[in-house]
Amino acid sequence: MKCTEFLKELNEYLDGALDARTKSDLDDHLAWCHNCYVVCDTTKKTIQIYKNTEVYDLPDELRTRLQEAIQAKCQAKKKASGPQGA
Amino acid sequence: MGAIQHSISDPPSEELVLVRAAKGGDDKAFGELVKRYDRNVFRIAQHITQNREDAEDVVQDAFLKAYTNLQQFQEQSKFYTWLVRIAVNEALMKLRRRRPERMVSLDEDIKTEDDSVPREVADWAPNPEQNYNQAELKEILSRTIQGLPPGFRTVFILRDVEGLSTEETAEALELSIPAVKSRLLRARLQLRERLNRFFVKPTVETA
Secondary structure (H helix, E strand, C coil), X not given: CCHHHHHHHHHHXXXXXXXXXXHHHXXXXXXXXXXXXXXXXXXXXXXXXXXXXXXXXXXXXXXXXHHHHHHHHHHHHHHHCCCCCC | CXXXXXXXXXXXXXXXXXXXXXXXXCHHHHHHHHHHHHHHHHHXXXXXXXXXXXXXXXXXXXXXXXXXXXXXXXXXXXXXXXXXXXXHHHXXXXXXXXXXXXXXXXXXXXXXXXXXXXXXXXXXXXXXHHHCCHXXXXXXXXXXXXXXXXHHHHHHHHHHHCCCCHHHHHHHHCCCHHHHHHHHHXXXXXXXXXXXXXXXXXXXXXX
16 A cells, blocks of 8 residues: 555544555554554544534633623514514 | 435424424524524634624625525425525625625636645644633734635634534535535645644754
8 A cells, every 4th residue: 555545545534434454544544554554543643632622612602692692682583573473 | 415304204303393493484493593594604704704794694685685585495405404504605705895805606616726735734732722822812813814815714714613424515605516515625724834833843953
């Protein structure tokens, strides 16, 4: 297996979405190709770090304000479109 | 496309119970749906627009649009996927308004032939994120993902942060499944490459 072939399958490999045979071929490649091993490992870490870090959190105060605004807008919409509204 | 079909014998999901109640005019049920997904919609909107005020507007507009068009939600997919689709469209509209000089589309396939080929291969420390405090880490991750084209970062956020499946992401973004897969791979590899300079393992100096 060439490195370019490995890269093509990287998504499925990281997502655990490969059949046993293909996974085994990729494991074999990783065992001797240090570059692909590093790319695979650091890509996995990239995903984990983004998944585990709340980059944009919604503070409680803002959240409450948004929820109230949504509720008010929906009510206004309902009134405007009559009793059968929404 | 991979729409989720509900068979007659399946009990409706908690989400679907709320959706049906909201369709019947139960505003409390709709309020529950807002509480359930407002954080997700905010995150997605902020990642696409890169602007907090715009993200706040998107959250309000997306839920109002969902409320207004609830009767048109056919229950062929998850409500959340349908909501994400609305939110992404609202966020892209905001982005286009802010950057009229640039075409902003999820459809355009950005032609960068070699962007999937790693240029720099260097190992990272075991838990490289621990070298930064939470605020620094957020800043690094935010700046890094901002450098990606909107179509790439949106696919990455939906798949890898929000946990949508490839099929759900394709449905929410109105992209083909191969397009989602190709963008996800390129987004993952580009982010990895861009994070190298923050996370690479310090080299041990040899005597």
